[in-house]
Amino acid sequence: MEKLQLGRFKGYSFEHFRKDLLSGLIVGIVAIPLAMSFAIASGVKPEYGIYTTCIAGIIIALFGGSKYQIGGPTGAFVPILLGIVLAYGYEDLLLAGLMAGILLCLMGLFKLGSFIQFIPRPVTIGFTSGIAVLIFTGQIASFLGLTDVEKHEKFIANMNELVINMPTLNIDNVVVAALCLAIILVTPKVFPKVPGSLAGIIISTIVAVLFFSGQVPTIGSAYGAIPNTLPQFQMPEITWARIERLIGPAFVIAMLGGIESLLSAVVADGMTKTRHNSNKELVGQGIANIVTPLFGGIPATGAIARTATNIKSGATSPMSGVIHGIFVLLVLLLFAPYASHIPLASMAPILMVVAWNMSERHHFMHILKLKSADSLVLVVTFLLTVLTSLTIAVEVGLGLALILFTKQMMDAPAIFKVLPDHSRKNAKVQPYVVNTKHDCPQISIYTMEGPLFFGAAQMFEETILSDIDTGANVLILRMSKVPFMDTTGEAYFSNIVQHFKGVILVTGLQPRLQSAMKKSGLYDEIGTEHFFEHTGQAIDAALRYLDRKKCIGCQHFAFRECTQLSKGVRQ
Structure with a gap:
């Protein structure tokens, strides 16, 4: 493996490093607000998202099978991790993430990477669109500034909470959130090279501090100050009872992480005319998810949008992923105290835009219009993802796809x-x-x-x-x-x-x-x-x-x- 990894830097020059440095800094700037947003939406403190971006980002870049992959917390994980936190707690989430890392390593070592590509597209689009709906609706309360909203695992219960607590709507909160959303949407059109999410957070935070101080909840008021120190090593308590309890969640994390990372690697291949090593990518993801929980980080995978940004910014090697992780770590050490002033209302629009972008709406509507067996698989997987869980959705989606495929084979004149x-x-x-x-x-x-x-x-x-x-x-x-x-x-x-x-x-x-x-x-x-x-x-x-x-x-x-x-x- 060492020879193979070094081969990716063959002919590496100072000019290559200069390009990687620039792309790493750009992706790091994009990653910071996303890392905190994903962590908060997953039910944990924002600094845990930062830790994940630093540690997992560096490890995935060095040991993964894609030359341009950027790893870290992603939107696809949000509903899964939130459900685990609500059902088991943060400590168990760390152990589930570590177990998922081991499963990913085993999948890579047993060369199961190529099998993930056999998951039918209607199933992947169905659960991706379902996850997007869960992320979007999960941010409505923060966008509107509703108080006393209790989070639940089930979609219907969460929607009921919104209706019950609608009288607590905070107009000041809505103004800050709407301002942030407008900046996120307008910035790429006016200043294409400026990350919209970063601009939205900075400007909306300044406006909130100057005009709405004490009237809208912030990261500091909700989670306390973000420590500007290195993450501390902590070995989770491992018992057979906890392993038995968490094997299901760990398997879901591993499967989703494997699918997400390999989809991201395929996107990178298409943009750069290269080919990734799917099994090595799974091993790299596995190592990252084994190490990251030991420092308080949440599960990570390949991030499609950040990987695409890395390539568009001129990355030439995995060094850009390493630089992106180091940059985020430096920002944590130098500027963490200022992050406490960021309004939660500014985080909600970021995730709403992420959900909209990951919704696969065009592909969803295309398959739906076909009115075929694939359409049925798509709708069933989507509805089960939203109304039940990703595990049930994928199991039923795959089972239904297999049954319908078998029926088509039987009906075809053979x-x-x-x-x-x-x-x-x-x-x-x-x-x-x-x-x-x-x-x-x-x-x-x-x-x-x-x-x-x-x-x-x-x-x-x-x-x-x-x-x-x-x-x-x-x-x-x-x-x-x-x-x-x-x-x-x-x-x-x-x-x-x-x-x-x-x-x-x-x-x-x-x-x-x-x-x-x-x-x-x-x-x-x-x-x-x-x-x-x-x-x-x-x-x-x-x-x-x-x-x-x-x-x-x-x-x-x-x-x-x-x-x-x-x-x-x-x-």
Whole structure:
């Protein structure tokens, strides 16, 4: 690993460092308000978000599998972490994060990184949009300045709290929040290189201090002063009872962290025309999440928006991620006391904008308009994320996607009866040639498409065995489009071989399937001499097994040879 990491700095020069320094500083400036906002929204003190950005940001940059990845706390984690804090407390959150780090390392070491890409897009968009709704609605109380609002794990209960406490609305708070939101939205259009969230916090804080002092809650009044000291090492208490209690939350953190980081790495690949190492990325994320909780930090993952900003700012290596972490640490040490004056009303618009940007609204509406099975998976995953939990949403979403996929595979026409089309020069076999007046009574040819798995195996068997009743004595199976066969498919295929009294010929068998059939014994049972590369070869062989007496007078003329065979002329 060490050689591989050093290879990422091959040919590194002072000019590269200058670009990394600039991009690291820019991303660090962007990361500071986000780190505090994500921490507060997750139910913990703002400094824990800063600690996470420093420690995890540096570790992910050094040990991750993406050259440009920026790691830290993200919006996707907010509802998950808040739920864990409400149910178990901050101390248990640290242990759950550490356990998630171990799980991520194991996923990387066992090379499971590539499997995450198999999660259907409607599922990822569904839960991402659901998380965005939870983040956005979770900031309404802070935006309006409502008091005595109790946080709950469930969406409906939180909405009920908003309605009950609406009479406590603070107009001064709304003014500060609206000002911050306006600055966040306008700044990128007027000053593209200035981070809108940072400008919004600074200006709205100055306005709040000058005109609304003591009238709007601040970080200091809610959480106390942010310490301008290095995070202290603290080993969480590890007991078997706590591990059993937190394995579920840890698994959710690990899965979401893995998905989020690899999605971010894919975005970085697209922007830079590079390729990340998914398994190494998981290991890097795992190490970061093992170390960060030891210093009070919350779970971290790859941040898509900050990674994109890093690339756009000219980053050339992981050094920009390291610099971003060091810069945030220096800001903590030098300016932490001033952060106590930041109004909570200024933090809410930041997260609302983050939620809006991560909502995948365009992709959501596109899939919804398709009115397909994917649309159903999307809606179910989205609603379950909002109304229940991410765990249930992903489990049900994946299960539903699998069921619908299986049904589609079962409904798709996977087997066709075919004959050569002699009206065309190449005389390729086609299904439309077969009809009641043009169908060889002795030779049946079938083209199979798609995997021969549990969902399609029974239909395959029923279709083929129906030819036993018609008196066919030669069966040709064209299997070039069958990629694999599971044990259920193998059992049904074996049943056909045993019940069909004639000769079975197989063409176009793919190497992978051929190897599987040899292991199962089906290959030898059918007979090595009955396997052909091309359909024409199988037809020539099939003609040798004909009962020529039955051919005399036959008017089907399925093959070119039938004209002579019908007259009783020997070939």
